[in-house]
Amino acid sequence: MIKIKNLEKYYSKLHVLKNIDLSIEQGKITYLVGPNGSGKSTLIKSILGLIKKYDGTISINGKIINEDSEYRNLIGYMPQSASFPENLTVKDIIKLVKEIRYQNIYDEELLTKFVLSKEMNKRLKNLSGGTIQKVNAALAFLFDPQILILDEPTSGLDPVSSNILKDKIIDENKKGKTILFTSHIISELEDLAQNIAFILDGKIWFSGSKNELIKIAGESNLERSVASLMTKSIA
Amino acid sequence: MSITLKIIKYQVKDNLQSRWIIGFFLFFLIFSYWLISFTEDSHKVLLSILNMIIIVIPLICLVFGTIYIYNNLNYITFMLTQPIKRNAIYSGLYFGLIISIFVCFILGVGIPILLNILLFTESLNIVILLFITGFFQILIFTGFGFLIAIQNDDKLKGLGISIFVWLFFSIIYDGLILYLLQTFQDYPLEKLALGLTLLNPIDLGRILTILKFDVSALMGYTGAVFEDFFGNNLGLFISLTVLLIWSILPFVLGQKKFSDKDI
Numbered sequence: 001m002i003k004i005k006n007l008e009k010y011y012s013k014l015h016v017l018k019n020i021d022l023s024i025e026q027g028k029i030t031y032l033v034g035p036n037g038s039g040k041s042t043l044i045k046s047i048l049g050l051i052k053k054y055d056g057t058i059s060i061n062g063k064i065i066n067e068d069s070e071y072r073n074l075i076g077y078m079p080q081s082a083s084f085p086e087n088l089t090v091k092d093i094i095k096l097v098k099e100i101r102y103q104n105i106y107d108e109e110l111l112t113k114f115v116l117s118k119e120m121n122k123r124l125k126n127l128s129g130g131t132i133q134k135v136n137a138a139l140a141f142l143f144d145p146q147i148l149i150l151d152e153p154t155s156g157l158d159p160v161s162s163n164i165l166k167d168k169i170i171d172e173n174k175k176g177k178t179i180l181f182t183s184h185i186i187s188e189l190e191d192l193a194q195n196i197a198f199i200l201d202g203k204i205w206f207s208g209s210k211n212e213l214i215k216i217a218g219e220s221n222l223e224r225s226v227a228s229l230m231t232k233s234i235a
Numbered sequence: 236m237s238i239t240l241k242i243i244k245y246q247v248k249d250n251l252q253s254r255w256i257i258g259f260f261l262f263f264l265i266f267s268y269w270l271i272s273f274t275e276d277s278h279k280v281l282l283s284i285l286n287m288i289i290i291v292i293p294l295i296c297l298v299f300g301t302i303y304i305y306n307n308l309n310y311i312t313f314m315l316t317q318p319i320k321r322n323a324i325y326s327g328l329y330f331g332l333i334i335s336i337f338v339c340f341i342l343g344v345g346i347p348i349l350l351n352i353l354l355f356t357e358s359l360n361i362v363i364l365l366f367i368t369g370f371f372q373i374l375i376f377t378g379f380g381f382l383i384a385i386q387n388d389d390k391l392k393g394l395g396i397s398i399f400v401w402l403f404f405s406i407i408y409d410g411l412i413l414y415l416l417q418t419f420q421d422y423p424l425e426k427l428a429l430g431l432t433l434l435n436p437i438d439l440g441r442i443l444t445i446l447k448f449d450v451s452a453l454m455g456y457t458g459a460v461f462e463d464f465f466g467n468n469l470g471l472f473i474s475l476t477v478l479l480i481w482s483i484l485p486f487v488l489g490q491k492k493f494s495d496k497d498i
Contacts, residue, residue: 011497048316050498072318079316083309085249100238100317121251128329 001026002047002147002178009042009202018055018202024195029169029179031193031210032209033226039202040182043123044151046157047180048077060147076145080152082136086125090116090135093124094142103143110138113164131155135163141172148172150181166192186209190222198229205229239330242314246331247338259295263287263343271351277358282345287426287440290405293376296336297397299403303332306388310433312498321494329381329486330355336373341366358401361447368440371478375436377483378399385492396449404437427458432461436481488489 003026009017017039024030025092034040044050047058048071049065065071086091098106111117114134119127127135133156138149139177150169154162169192175177181192196213205227206213210222217225250256266335304311307328310343314324348355348362355362379400387393412431416424432438446465 035422040255045498049310051498069318069320075316077313077316078312079309081309082313083307084313085246085307085310087249087252088245092245092248096241098316099241100319215273 001061002180004043004047004057005059007046007054007058007059007194009039009044009046009054016202017046018103020199020202020204022197022204024180024197024206026178027173027176028194029161029173029181029192030195030197031190032180032182032197032199033232034199036181036184036201040153040199043199044149044182045181047149048072048075066145073143074146076140076143076148078136078140078148078150078153079154081129082132084135085125087123089121089123090127090133091120091174093135094120094139097139097142101143105144107140107141110134110141110164110168112218113168114138114161130158130161133157134161137168146177148177148179148181150179151213153181154183176230183218186226193222196222196226198226237318239326242324242327244271246328248335250332250335253335253448254315256339259336260343262291264346265341267344268350269353270348271347275354278361280354281382282445282448283356285365285368285441287439287445288372290366291404292340292369292372293437294398294401296302296373296376297380297383297401298394300332301393301397302383303328304384305393306345308498315498324491325381325493326463329364329377329489333373333377336377336442337370340369344369349475359436362435362446364444364447368444369490371482372440373434374482375478375485376491378482382485382489382492385489385496404435409436409438429460431476433474436478439478439481443474 004020004022004024005020007017007020008015020039021041021042027216032040032043042051044082046054047060047065048052049069060074062072063071088096094111099190114137116131116134117133124132124135135156137150137153140150148169153165153169157165159228169179169181172193177194190210191209196206198213206216213229214220214222214225217228219225219228260347266287267280267284270280270402274280310327311324315321344365383396384393385402387396415431416428432442442461443465446462465474
């Protein structure tokens, strides 16, 4: 479980995260929703240890993350867009990450399903954005991590690959994995979400199950519920 | 193998295929070959190569070091989400680039010298000193390039500062010393000039090598003071220590800044 308590973050005078209290439930798929500039990325970056200066605490499985980098063994992260050294091949990047993470068992299902075997010897500068995104996804799942953090996971993927990734997310969740993802297109991934955390202007306005949110908002689906929540929050 | 070494291995593999690094290699190769084809006087050739080292290498390392961090920001972010320490990533990127630039420098300058080895048999000690000077310039100014990029998120500002640092150490600093010497010419300033030279890594590299060329007589009394200082073991020890401090300082400052930085 990821527990965030009283998280405050300033970028010089800009107050980006305002007293965030949030629990990402173990074994659940949590959908972090919020418009651009609401603080989603800063929150994810804080969990990943990319943000160093903040007030409050973030703990994973009861252990507060601070200077230690070991906790990231538990996490698989898929960024919205990653770039790798352009003259290396896909094989090199996979080898590099494998060498860094000291693990013997790998989950190579996405490498197979995305048919990345034929791209293995190609340099990254010769790959399309979509293929690099597939490599990103495969790397996030490769080490069979307990926690998966996926930032806009389907952006840049074609519909077939997007469905493969969605199926994989569902499968991993069935195995008890904790999954946190963001997406700005609500309808695209709403069927995956079990819990929702709605962030706006650096504050968490709602955190709970999807059904609870739909009930509170009195709307028919998640997209409308979020829209209704946003309207109320702004008002 | 430590994680830093693993990162270095892949960085070097990437860098050695980079168009920039291949371009630097060709530049060093063509320039050195061209100089050698001009004259049979090995001292003249080596003096010109020295000038190239102390002007071009700091510029290349500063600008390329700065751009390198900016261009690899997404990759750095990805690496930081892996279970590795920030210091390992910083050192891996730094030494990966140092090794690559040094390899293209040593091959670019070394191949033409090797092809004309008979010309340089009597000045091999100067050739080695040239490579050592070049190595220190690469260490120092790549460190500065990294430090500037880590401290400035704005690419344009970072590049501007890099170019200014190069201008400062290679031109402005000497101008200031000349101005000082001219203004206070009635006073004995040789030791002050010596002290100020020690504080500039480019001047230090230049003087250390130039004194081996028997041209210090042209530098008058100051030249004699310099030769006296750099010619004895203590002077040489002090100058190498200062060069070492210059090499470590920007790297350590950059690493410290990087380990506390919000990415």
